[in-house]
């Protein structure tokens with residue numbers, strides 16, 4: 001029998017569930033293989049050399065062996081454990097939200113280095129400012145883009161007219177902005193303020209550090225959140241579960257002020 | 258795992274295999290082995306097993322104070338006058354109490370959450386026994402809360418949530434020391450464990 005083929009990869013861990021007596025089934029997003037589910041044998045034993053290396057939201061370098069059903073993690077080395085992020089409850093909740101979306105949009109056996117990098121950049125931005133929601137909004141727009149679902153932000157998706165400064169509409173399901181004249185059948189239409197459109201275009205053209213430097217007031221933040229969340233969950237095809245805990249923390253922080 | 262259409266497998270045996278296969282840590286192979294073992298048991302032993310399952314399911318309730326599984330509420334720990342009533346230790350699961358009791362180094366009370374906050378699995382603060390914990394904390398004779406959730410991401414997040422929401426300024430809130438496992442090694446420890454072990458160093 002040929003020895004099992006092993007490979008190395010860099011990954012961000014998304015979640016894990018216990019498997020059997022002491023194993024761990026780890027879901028991660030790798031730079032070169034897309035989403036991978038692999039088994040950490042004995043990883044739940046306190047003496048395992050994998051212990052602690054496979055916690056969610058950790059950048060790890062792994063050695064894996066192809067197994068019959070699932071790949072098996074033979075070695076793990078932590079590159080970045082995001083210790084600062086993990087010291088803040090809101091930041092953890094945001095990280096879990098990002099992990100759910102990367103797990104939902106990332107495909108197995110299909111590399112998407114842009115998505116891998118987006119996840120890592122966003123986790124760093126969240127760690128730098130846990131209270132700001134801007135990193136999440138930037139992430140949602142760019143998640144759609146790296147997944148090939150870029151919403152149109154410059155023309156009307158129906159008549160292709162360049163959008164003039166003013167109020168417009170946005171449709172998550174027909175692919176972006178619409179002028180006030182066009183109403184395609186079965187488009188879910190939402191109003192879109194000029195301020196929100198400008199922010200979306202700014203996000204589109206910037207990196208996350210530039211995007212996070214812009215001031216966004218509460219009203220605008222709510223409009224962007226509603227628009228991007230609706231679009232992302234439309235493409236995900238289901239509700240984003242981890243959002244309800246995030247909303248709860250958000251509402252609690254509002255009531256404390 | 259459906260066994261329905263396996264030729265040669267009796268339907269009632271398949272049903273037993275399927276039910277066993279649902280148990281945590283029991284794969285299809287183990288489920289088959291267990292099912293055949295049970296079938297070969299003397300009648301009275303098999304009946305005793307079935308009765309134990311039914312009785313446990315019917316009699317086990319949550320202790321009204323600590324939420325641990327018990328035959329009678331309050332449970333034996335909560336109703337023991339020798340236990341220190343001023344300290345409550347919060348754990349994720351009933352099995353964690355057994356582990357802590359084996360150490361014989363803790364003589365206070367417990368509170369079982371029956372899970373951790375796990376947003377990705379749709380488990381929020383209302384799905385675990387947090388409301389019950391917070392209402393217990395109103396008792397003024399309680400002076401310390403030991404949060405003994407697991408040192409995992411979700412366990413830590415749940416601990417932070419408890420600290421933020423416990424609502425009593427005079428309550429001492431502690432958590433178990435983080436550090437190197439006995440029998441572990443520095444070389445294979447992750448950075449978080451090592452840095453916490455370093456922070457928690459003690460006089461030799």
Ligand SMILES: [Zn+2]
Pocket residue numbers: 156157158159160161178179180181182
């Ligand atoms: Zn148009």
Ligand SMILES: [Zn+2]
Pocket residue numbers: 320321322323324325331332333334335336
């Ligand atoms: Zn009790």
